[in-house]
Amino acid sequence: MAEPSWLEQLRAARKTALLRDGKRKIHYLFDNGKEMAEEYDLKTNQLLLRKWREKNALGACGSWQVEVGEPDLLVPGALDRELIKESSTNPVFMRKDTKSNFQWRIRNLPYPKDVYRVSVEKDRCCCVVHTTNKKYYKKFSIPDLDRFQLPLDSSALSFSHANNTLIITYQKPTEILTAEDELQKELKKIKAANNGDGECKTQ
Structure with missing residues (x-):
């Protein structure tokens, strides 16, 4: 059955x-x-x-x-800009969807946009984020796609970077x-x- x-x-x-x-x-x-x-x-x-x-x-x-x-973690309060150094705060990874997209935000990533690489690993059913300066690496799945047994589509994936935050967007399938x-x-x-x-x- x-x-x-x-x-x-x-x-x-x-x-x-x-x-x-x-x-x-x-x-x-x-x-x-x-x-x-x-x-x-x-x-x-x-x-x-x-x-x-x-x-x-x-x-x-x-x-x-x-x-x-x-x-569910205590995110440090906004520190004085002068105190923030690249290694002083750990990146915070969270998912915050919109109506038409799955969306993830990774805070405390101060590197310029051109160092980020965001890709799909279809054989492992996951997305991968890494930086060319080897400062950050993250692998994550999209449980919603797994529950509906839908494959990952690299064309649905995009990203932007602003205010030390990497925003990864995956367009929801029909x-x-x-x-x-x-x-x-x-x-x-x-x-x-x-x-x-x-x-x-x-x-």
């Missing part, structure tokens, strides 16, 4: 919704025990956060792993855009609570 598609898995998951702070927060509990939490902007339906957790071998909940949105529209219709059918403790819980 074929494994259900990602959209079918989302439909089958137990879902609870909460409207708070101008966001629609959705908590999913899958048959395999995994949990996913998403936050959408109520006005634009833009995905702001997606994170996952699963139970460990002893059955206790593990920590949340952020897939989309600000990583299949993803269609599925996201379908999902939004499903999510709007869920009766949402208007208050709560900020974390949707499903027993």
Whole structure:
């Protein structure tokens, strides 16, 4: 029997919704025990956060792993420009999508645009960022494409650089855009609570 598609898995998951702070927060509990939490902007339906957790071998909940949105770490405050040196702050990698693109931002990369190389490794199903000055290297996958079993397309990948931040953009395939529209219709059918403790819980 074929494994259900990602959209079918989302439909089958137990879902609870909460409207708070101008966001629609959705908590999913899958048959395999995994949990996913998403936050959408109520006005634009833009995905702001997606994170996952699963139970460990002893059955206790593990920590949340952020897939989309600000990583769960303490980002240092804005330092005085004079204090910033190339090696003083580590690069911060995060994903922040737009309606039509997957997008990643890597902060604290001060090198000029021409030193960056961004490419697709189709055999390893990942994207690779490196600098010709050998100061930075990062390999990352696009879980959304993996879940829909879609191949990487190098023509969909582009990047720009501004304010010490490398912005990598991957155009969403039609299949993803269609599925996201379908999902939004499903999510709007869920009766949402208007208050709560900020974390949707499903027993």
